[in-house]
Amino acid sequence: MKTLNIKFIALTLILLLTGANSYSQITKAEIIATGLTCSMCSNAINKQLKAFTEVDSISTDLNTNTFTVYFKKDNSLEPKVLKKAVEKAGFFVGSLVLTAKFHVDKIEDNTTLKVDDATYTFIDIKKPVAHAEGKYRVMDKGFVTQKEYKKLLKSYSKYPDYATENENDYYLKAL
Numbered sequence: 001m002k003t004l005n006i007k008f009i010a011l012t013l014i015l016l017l018t019g020a021n022s023y024s025q026i027t028k029a030e031i032i033a034t035g036l037t038c039s040m041c042s043n044a045i046n047k048q049l050k051a052f053t054e055v056d057s058i059s060t061d062l063n064t065n066t067f068t069v070y071f072k073k074d075n076s077l078e079p080k081v082l083k084k085a086v087e088k089a090g091f092f093v094g095s096l097v098l099t100a101k102f103h104v105d106k107i108e109d110n111t112t113l114k115v116d117d118a119t120y121t122f123i124d125i126k127k128p129v130a131h132a133e134g135k136y137r138v139m140d141k142g143f144v145t146q147k148e149y150k151k152l153l154k155s156y157s158k159y160p161d162y163a164t165e166n167e168n169d170y171y172l173k174a175l
Contacts, residue, residue: 026075027133028099029082031067034145035091042067048085052077065094078118079138080167096143097175101133107174110159119169123159129174136172141165 033045042060045067049058054075059068071077083093102120104113109125123139139156141149156162162171 025073026077026098026100027071029069029071029079030095030097030099031069031082031086031093032095033065033067033086033091034094036065041091044089045086045091048089049082052081052085076116078116078168079143079170083142093143094145096138098136098138098172099133100136101131103131106130117168121159121161121169121171122174123156123162123171124173126174135175137175139171139173140169
């Protein structure tokens with residue numbers, strides 16, 4: 001009877017550990033918006049970003065059109081939500097850099113990680129990263145300029161799903 005209980009507990013633990021989704025904590029996002037011409041333009045983006053309850057604070061650099069968004073702890077925002085907020089204000093994302101910690105054993109080139117509805121694929125990883133907060137640039141269409149995206153299509157042809165443009169798939173490059 002004891003061995004049956006031990007086997008049952010061991011099997012339950014294995015199922016729980018292998019069936020769990022990965023967890024990520026995005027603490028900061030640096031958004032470079034394109035198309036801004038005045039401070040009122042940046043105010044429109046600022047209002048859209050502040051509308052999220054997950055946002056703690058925002059700082060703006062008008063010289064570089066950069067919005068640094070700081071998030072509250074344990075948020076579950078995806079990059080597409082930030083992109084849609086900028087586009088709702090009437091502008092486009094030229095660059096998005098996330099500061100995040102992904103709780104996985106090791107992040108290497110072409111590692112795919114599922115977090116809630118989002119799938120993150122890490123590209124151009126030079127040295128493996130694990131359990132550390134890092135900066136990652138989102139390299140998908142809509143998160144880089146159109147001109148840059150055309151160049152990236154050629155250079156990232158070794159990643160077959162890169163050109164599929166699924167809004168829940170994100171390709172991250174470690175900085």
